[in-house]
Amino acid sequence: MYLYLYDSLLSEKKYQRQLIKMEMQLTDLGIGGKISRLSPLKNLKQLIEEEVRVGVKTVVAVGNDKTLFQVINAIVGRPVVLGIVPFGPNNTIAHDLGINSVEDATKTISTRIIQKIDLGKINNDYFVSQATISDGQAVIEFDDKFAVSTEHAGSKINVCNLRPAHVAAGQNHFNPQDGYLDLLVETASRKGMFRTEFAKSIFPFKRIFIRGPKTASITADGGKIFKTPVKIEAAPQKIKMIVSKKRDF
Incomplete structure (x- = not known):
């Protein structure tokens, strides 16, 4: 039904x-x-x-x-x-x-091809694709083990479960069935006349804490907006979804 x-x-x-x-x-x-x-x-x-x-x-x-x-x-x-x-x-x-x-x-x-899919969990809410940090200046603490700090205001920071469209396929990341989320940090490396090139760093994780020098907004799946500090973690095999044969995972 x-x-x-x-x-x-x-x-x-x-x-x-x-x-x-x-x-x-x-x-x-x-x-x-x-x-x-x-x-x-x-x-x-x-x-x-x-x-x-x-x-x-x-x-x-x-x-x-x-x-x-x-x-x-x-x-x-x-x-x-x-x-x-x-x-x-x-x-x-x-x-x-x-x-x-x-x-x-x-x-x-x-x-009706059904797959169990991981979700991301931000505080008490879930997302399936990604959470985007609007202010690129942040400190991200990984599983209480180490931290990554982004000092450039122009950085793009996304917590991804699914592969972003602008990232090339074939990488061993962004698999929504591996029990991990991926932190994608893109930092402006070179500015040309018509476009800016970004250097990409990818960090797989199960849990992170995000804070910053000032309060930043985080948008989950283009919907709800959260304010730092926040906790984000992987929620493995959390939901069953009908997916296409043309999916890239």
């Missing part, structure tokens, strides 16, 4: 034709289900708990990265499989999972 959770952005008129087409495809594939529309007034955890009680086995987030962030934090620890259908802008996570369109998503859900 499927539960499709529609982001509030889908109420916009420009998405209606594509939404109707998606619903027809799901019905034709035999994977239609109950539809529930998200809103600030709806208790998502309570909704999912009630739907699981009546037999829902698969929850599909229909929307963007922010939608997926909300749904993941509502289903962690529950016996359901998570799927995603990307709509609108800001769908980095769907692309990272090899899902590049609504049609891709419906076929992927139908094919």
